[in-house]
Amino acid sequence: MTGPINSLPGDSACPCGGGDYALCCAAYLRRESWPATAEALMRSRYTAFAVGDSEYLLRTWHPRTRPESLDLDDRHWDGLSLTEVLDGTEDDQMGIVGFTAHWSVGRERGTLIERSAFVRRGGRWFYLAATPGGE
Numbered sequence: 001m002t003g004p005i006n007s008l009p010g011d012s013a014c015p016c017g018g019g020d021y022a023l024c025c026a027a028y029l030r031r032e033s034w035p036a037t038a039e040a041l042m043r044s045r046y047t048a049f050a051v052g053d054s055e056y057l058l059r060t061w062h063p064r065t066r067p068e069s070l071d072l073d074d075r076h077w078d079g080l081s082l083t084e085v086l087d088g089t090e091d092d093q094m095g096i097v098g099f100t101a102h103w104s105v106g107r108e109r110g111t112l113i114e115r116s117a118f119v120r121r122g123g124r125w126f127y128l129a130a131t132p133g134g135e
């Protein structure tokens, strides 16, 4: 069970592994600011998956590839490690972030390995799609 994101205390560890939630993804999930880099957006989207915030996932998805709606499954997201960060700074228009994410459902365990492409649009980073070439 996950409660609303705002109930996650600021001093708890951020689901993305980036340190204290208050200093990591909290401001993005509370819609107070927008991630300044592709990496920060990727981390905040992982956190949104972890807490079940599908609206955040949709709003950070590029309109060209965004689904109409998103039903999150029952997976519990247990950890994230980044394997590659290519561009995606405030000086770029595109960025690639490779990652490994671990999940579980009951006793079942799995790993998601993806290489995500991000683009900047109107000064904001958006998730575009998974790209080929991930190892």
Ligand SMILES: [Zn+2]
Residues within 6 Å of the ligand: 014, 015, 016, 017, 018, 019, 021, 024, 025, 026, 043, 044, 047
């Ligand atoms: Zn975080």
